[in-house]
Amino acid sequence: MLNVLLLGPQGAGKGTQGKLVAAEHGIPHVATGDMLRAAIADGSELGRQVRPLYDAGRLVPDDLMIELIRDRLAREDTAEGFVLDGFPRTPAQAAALDELLDEIGRPLTVVLEFQLPEEVAIERLRRRAEDEGRADDTPEAIRTRLRLYHEETEPLIEHYRARGNLVGVRADRPVAEVFGDIQQALEQAAVR
Ligand code: ADP
Secondary structure: OOOEEEOOOOOOOOHHHHHHHHHOOOOEEHHHHHHHHHHHHOOOOOHHHHHHHHHHHOOOOOOOOOHHHHHHHHOOHHHOOOEEOOOOOOOHHHHHHHHHHHOOOOOOEEEEEOOOHHHHHHHHHHHHEEEEEEEOOHHHHHHHHHHHHHHHHHHHHHHHHHHHHHHEEEOOOOOOHHHHHHHHHHHHHHHH
């Protein structure tokens, strides 16, 4: 079982590395942003509910997100592990995740903290805005997302450090180098 959690700011490369880790280990990449974008694209009830928040770069309410993750981790394809990306994002979500993983007997193998200078993250987001045209990559939504990251999500680093399975990853390097470091961290975590 390989249960990986990715933490770090927007633009750190969590999505890119999350997909690589998932493919390498044959486990799903559970990315809440992707799940919400799919719901919005479908025009489902959930999509209609979250769209205005998403577009503004604001956070979707905790109870909605917790339910979404609870349902997702109940699916069979996560039995051998998962790469969780984009959740938890608030202290309440972290507490709910601790409780859920306890309940289903799936402790986190490792928490990877993606580290990179803020100006690099901002530059990457600016470039992605040009390439992909994501609805929440407007300058104002980017500012909101980074502010909420610092206020709500960054404190979770200490939460997981205190639990002893946090590993820092220097994310300001080429994709293959970052992935190499992650693979090493996963091997070490697995033998511990
Ligand atoms: P990024 O990390 O670049 O902001 P994501 O794709 O992870 O992008 O998330 C995009 C948006 O989806 C967030 O700005 C927020 O509106 C919503 N979202 C994703 N995950 C969560 C979560 N765990 N809690 C609340 N909102 C979330």
